[in-house]
Structures are given as structure tokens and as C-alpha cells.
Amino acid sequence: MDVDAFVEVHEPTWQRLEELVGRRRLDGDSSDELVRLYQRVVTHLSQVQASGGDPVLASRLSRLAARARTRIGGAREPAWRELARFALVSFPAAVFRIRWLVVAVAAVFVAVAAAVAAWVATDPAVLAALGSEEDLRQYVERDFVDYYSQNTAASFAGQVWTNNARIAALCVALGIAGLPVLYVLFTNAVGVGQAAGMLFAFDRGDVFFAFILPHGFMELTAVFVAGAAGLRIFWAWVAPGGRTRADSLAAEGRALFTVALGLVFVLAVSGVVEGFVTPAPWPTPVRVGVGLAVLVAFCVYVHVLGGRAVRAGETGDLRAADTGDLAPARG
Template sequence: MDVDAFVEVHEPTWRRLEALLEQGRPSGADADELVRLYQRTATHLSLLRAENPDPVLVSRLSRLVARARHRLGGVREPAWRELARFVLVSFPVAVYRVRRLVVAIGVLFCLVGAAVAVWVAGDPQVLAALGSEQDARQYVERDFVDYYSQNTAASFAGQVWTNNARIAALCVALGVAGFPVVYLLGANAVGVGQAAGLLFAYDRGDVFFAFILPHGFLELTAIFVAGAAGLRIFWAWVAPGPRTRADALATEGRALFTVAIGLAGVLAVSGVVEGFVTPAPWPTWLRVGVGFGVFCAFVVYVGVLGRRAAAAGETGDLRAGDVGDLAPTRG
């Protein structure tokens, strides 16, 4: 495609559309013309993207088409309704769609962590490679527990939330490559296994579970969900089915990036539990019970609302009117 010639031919159409958008309330004839020019410009944009994706021109026409669509679509729903839809429909259904993969990742994570823990606790050479005897005793007798109370509860909760939200976002954002997600999950499983192995080696396994489980139920589940979303995006690229790879990747990416946004809220709750409940001077059964109760609430939330939204045909993707305008073209 000759971009210069394309622009020369269609520039009057785009300028006229811009002029109509600058007007106030259009007359009946102007409104009809606005619709026609919007449809033509959307087709021009589709053709450019398919044949010669000049970034400057595509950006210009994308903004023009978005302005026209906004004018023709009228006033959007209030922000609180959009937020309510996200909380009650988009996020739970996005998680519900990857539930089986979440369970599979969780099982593999626990198996890898348990294997590493058995290896560390049962092999003196591995234990010695992790540090000196003095360092190991310092960790199991003081550092492991002190980690949860060395800062104020609010500050610690914020630090934990920031770190875990970053990991979850990376799992989703890097999902298209596949391997980074597996690496992040594997590295976390090994880290948990090493900590468990050290404590079990010094007969402090009860301390490990007492301080991991209160927040770990929800925190690790959120990481599993992020990993599942990332791998689902990867699989959409590998096996797109009847769709093109670009369409499959765009559709799954939009739907499952919802997970990264929603998990920020879930991990904020987990951070509060880790900052305020895990180090609390309560009986172990109470701290673990609170953490398990929060985890169960999340499972019920996803199971009930996600199932309902999936039955209604929702996927977590944007609504059809928000995705963009696609006009099929042939070269």
C-alpha cells in the first residue's frame, strides 16, 4: 500500500469527520453524515492495520474513531456501575475460567515445595550448602518468626502487598512467553520448600505451618491464579483454534489481564492478614482459622459469581462496544 496516496485520497473524509466532531449538537443530516464517515474511517483504520500499520497514521485514526464512537454511543454508564460489573462479573468469571489450571498449578507447586523440603531436611550436605550452622539456627529460631513483626503491621502489609502484586502482574504480563511464568512459580515453590526444609531439619515444622498458613491459603492461591492466567494467554498463542493468533491473543489477553487487576485487591486482603493476623499473639488454631476462612470466602465468591457469569456467556473480556471496530477487508 502507498500510504501517501492513501492519505491524499481519504484525508478529506477524515477532516470532515473531525469538523463534525468539533460541532455541538448535530442536525439530522449532520448526524447521518457522522455515522457514514465514522464507518468509512473505521474501515480505513482496519485496512491500515492489516496492510501497512504505519504507527503515526494508525494512532491518529484510532483516536478519531474512538472520538466518533464516543459521540455516537452517548453517555457511558456511571463509574460505579463499571466497578460493580468488574467486581461481580468480570473478575470472578475470569478466575472461574482457569479454575482447573489453578488446581493443577497448586498441586504441582505443593509437590515441588514438599520435595525440596524433604531434600533439604534429609541431606546434611544440602543443608550445609545453604549456610553455616550458626546462620541456620539464627534463621529457624529467630529470623523466620521475626520477619512477620520486624515492621509495623500496616507497613509490613503494604510491603507484602506490593511485592506479591508485582509477582502476580508479571505472571500475567509475561504469560505470552510461557517460560517466565513457569520460572516464577518454580522459584517461589523452591523458596517455600527451602524454608520448610530448614525448619523441619531443626524440629520446628510446627512453626513453619503456624506462620505460613494464616496468609498462605489466600496468598498462594492468588499466585496460582496469576500463573494460570499467564499460561492460558500463552496457550491462546500456541493453539488459537479457528481464530488467528493475533485475535486469540488479543481476546484472551483482554479477558485475563482482568485477573491481574483483580488480584491486586485479593492480595491486599492477603497482605492485611499477613501483617495483622500472622504475627498476632493468638492461638495458632485461631490465626490459621482466620486465614482459612478468608480463603473459603474467596472460593465461594469465585464459585458462585463466576459460575453465574459463565452461564450467562461472560468471559471477562470487554463488552463488544468497547473492544473496537473491526471491518473485514481483503487485500
């Protein structure tokens, strides 16, 4: 397809549809014209996608068709219903679908972190490469613990939330490339392993677990979920199955970007735990128990609501009415 020629021929139709969609009121003739132009645009969209044309143009036409369809079909459901559907159906369904990949990512992450920790803790040369004796002692005896209380709890929770939400969003957004997701997961595993190795080298392993586990249960699980979502998006175009690569990538991208949005709220909870529970002067079993309870609640939420939604045919994708219409077209 000659994209430039296609745009030149059909641009007036698209602009006219945009004009009609943007009007506050439509008379009978304008409403009929809106429907006719909408039908033409979804045909144009299917032609662009079937020919493997410009994805930017396809995105533009998809958005235009969605706006026109909304105008034709009337008002959407109230916002609270959309939010309820997201929390009770879309997000748990998207996570439930990739649960075994999450488990695999978690297993590899923990294995890498444990290997790095053992290497740092047992090899004096590696330990020395991380800093001088004085610097290492200051880290394991003061800095590691002080990190969790150097700012007010609310401020620290906010910093942790934004940082971890950024990591989760990167994993999903870069999923199409595959390797960046593995890099993000690997560097985080190495970082955790180095910290553990340094504390174990100075017989402070109990301190490591006491200050990592309360928030780490949920925080690391969120990272595993984000990494699994990114890798699933990558696999969607590598092995699309019976769909075209474009259709497979679009469907999985929409469904799994739901994960990135949902993890913003999950990581907010993790940030609160890290800001208020991890540095609290409570017995270690109590702090770890709070973190474990948060993780168990999340797992039950995904298993019960997500499992029910998936059995009902949900994937985490948008409703069929919101994904864009396609009319039959030859390739």
C-alpha cells in the same frame, strides 16, 4: 500492506476524527461527518488487522474508534455500575474459566516446593550450602518469625500487597512469552521449599506452617491464579482455535488482564491477613482458621458468581461495544 503508505494516505482522516471527538459541541454537519469518519476508521482498522499489519497502528485505530463510538452513542454507564460489573461479573468469570488450570498450577507448585523442602531437610550438603550452622539457627529460631513483626502491621501489609501485586501483574503481562511465567512460579516454589526445608531440618516444621498458612492460603492462591492466567494467554496464540492468532490473543489478553486487576484487591486482603493476623498472639488454630476462611470465601465467590456469569456467556472480556468494531475486509 505498506504501513507507511497506508498511514500517509489516511492520516488526515484520522486527525480529523480526533479533532471532532475532542470538540465539546458538534453541530448537525459535524455530527454527520463524525459518523462518516468513524465508519472509515473501523474499515481501516479491519484492513490493518486482516493484513497482519503494525500492532501499534491497530491499537491506535482501535482506541480512536472506541472514542468516536462513545461520542456517537452518548454517555457511558455510571462508574459505580462499571465497578459493580467488574466485581460481580467480569473478574469472577475470568477466574472461573481458568479454574482447572489454577488447580494444575497449584499442584505442580506444591510438588516442587515439597521436593525442594525434602531435599534441603534431608541432605546436609544442601543445607550447608544455604548458610553456616549459626546463620541457619538464627533464621529458623528468630528471623523467620520476626520477619512478620519487624514493621508496624499496616506498613508491613502495604509492602506485602505491593510486592505480591507486582508478581501477579508480571505473570499476566509476561504471559504471552510463556517461559517467564514458569520462571516466576518456579522461583517462588523453590523459595517456599527452601524455607520449609530449613525449618524442618531443625524440627521447626510446626512453626513454618503456623506462620505460612494464615496468609499463604490466599496469597499463594492468588499467585496460582495469576500464573494460570499468564499461561492461558500464552496458549491463546499457540492454539487459537477457529480465530486468528491476533484475535485470540486480543480476546484472552483483555479477559485475563481482568484477573491482574482483580488480584490487586484480593492481594490487599491477603496483605491485611499477613500484616495483622499472621503475627498476632492468637492460638495457631485461630490464625490458620482465619486464613482458611478467607480462601473459602474467595472460592465460593468465584464458584457462585463466576459460574453464573460464564453460564450466561461472560468471559471476563469487555462488552462487545467496547472491544472495537471491525468491518469486513479482504486479507
